[in-house]
Amino acid sequence: MTSLTNGDAGSLNKVPTIKFTKLFINGDFVDSLSGKTFETIDPRTGDVIARISEGDKEDIDIAVKAARHAFDNGPWPRLPGSERARILLKWAEIIEENAEELAALDAIDAGKLYHMCRNVEVPAAANTLRYYAGAADKIHGEVLKMSREFHAYTLLEPLGVVGHITPWNFPNTMFYIKVAPSLAAGCTMVLKPAEQTPLSALFSAHLAKLAGIPDGVINVVPGFGPTAGAALSSHMDVDKVSFTGSTQTGRVIMQAAAKSNLKQVSLELGGKSPLIIFDDADIDKATELALLGILYNKGEVCVASSRVFVQEGIYDEFEKKLVEKAKAWVVGDPFDPKVQQGPQVDKEQFEKVLSYIEHGKKEGATLLTGGKTVGNKGYFIEPTIFSNIRVNSKCIKLLINRVSSA
Incomplete structure (x- = not known):
């Protein structure tokens, strides 16, 4: 019969020191305005790993303002695509240099297999950045042939501030699947990771800053769906929201987007096959x-x-x-x-x-x-x-x- 193994002798040595537990807003790790925190739990034991700053509506508002300022006034949307690509490629290299720590964070926070994270999911995250880095300088418009003597063309431009809400089952993977294309296009963003698994998202925000992503471009606000998630979905200054999770929550997000500023919505909703x-x-x-x-x-x-x-x-x-x-x-x-x-x-x-x-x-x-x-x-x-x-x-x-x- 299936039995519980206790791991190899070195498994405890792979558990990383938790370095980042605060909100990441405008390039800095900060406490939530309320000072509230929540526990993130090690599913291997049921023990508390760390206490995480709990973002709420007011923190989301600050993060969105940082992202909006970075979009309206900052360099990221105005950089040539080749320069955005250079930074994304550098970030991919930094991910690979920190692969063991990223994998270990998902192992202790989500109960995921360390060797699968280390050998498959983290390298895939780096390659996701590389893929979209290759697309960053290939966002082309079109010159249109008109029926009269007019000159017409289309120009593809970054949408603006994007709100990302990620699930707990593939924390690293979903972070980069959402963030990479947004960055390649020149958008700025606020990301709310699942409350069960915030650790790797916060660490990835740190790595993004090391790679040269300007302040305010990426903001990470851990918190709960009915508070932080709802605030992000309904925020009037967010131009698009991307959510992966349950169909029920997806409906709520779509309603919030419609009732606020009719923001664009991308939903990846689950089921069973x-x-x-x-x-x-x-x-x-x-x-x-x-x-x-x-x-x-x-x-x-x-x-x-x-x-x-x-x-x-x-x-x-x-x-x-x-x-x-x-x-x-x-x-x-x-x-x-x-x-x-x-x-x-x-x-x-x-x-x-x-x-x-x-x-x-x-x-x-x-x-x-x-x-x-x-x-x-x-x-x-x-x-x-x-x-x-x-x-x-x-x-x-x-x-x-x-x-x-x-």
Whole structure:
């Protein structure tokens, strides 16, 4: 059965000192106006990692004013694209120089696998900056052929101040996916990271300043959705808001944008996806992909394949092999390179997943493996597989409606 591992002997040495816990506004780390803080929790243990300054409406207003001033009067929107590209490329190099610390921050704050962050997600973040650096000097307008003797052309210009709201399941990845194209275009921004995982965003803001991003261009304000997030979404001086998370919250953000200044909105909203496997499939490959589809990043993926439909001819063999692989799946310390699954991001998600399991049991589904917590601390759950579950069951509906990046 799946067991909890305690990590390699050096795992504790990889846990970084927490350097940045305040709001990052106009190039400086500052306390919130209220002085309030909130705890960010290590999901491996349930212990407090640090207390983070809690941004509220007034702090968002200050951050937006800094971003607006940087856009209206600062150098960033006026730099040649090649110069913006140079700074973004420098930032990418600095990310790689600090890859271990960035990866470790997501491991202790989000329960993500350190080796996946270090070897995949952080390099991808650097390459995202490089990609958009390559686009920065290629933002072209067009000369239009007119029906009369007029000269007409289009000119693409940066939109203005952008509000970014990022999820907790891929903190580093989502930070750079949102920030990089905005910077390449010449925009300035205020970013609110998920309250569960603010550490890597604050550290990335520090790295941005080292790379030469001017003050006020990037502002990071940790806080909660109903306060800081709502203030950012409805702010009259924000020209666009970009949000990744739940469909329910996405609707609220779209309404706030419409009721304020009709700002542009980009929404990446989550859901759950079915995996369909037919008789002609390679059983070993299919079971491997099915397991990875739901257990990758401990299921905290907005397209996780939480439902698997298998054609009858291979069902029994598929089920047997899938259960065997699930039982061999290693849950434990995300710093341990042998571990395949760390803890759920926080107590709320931990209890939510356990509630889904209980619904499945109560509704008469067959529990093939898993279903229990792992260890006596932290938010670890066994890989869990049900069969004979009704398509219209409450458990299935919860899985379909569950949004990992809420």
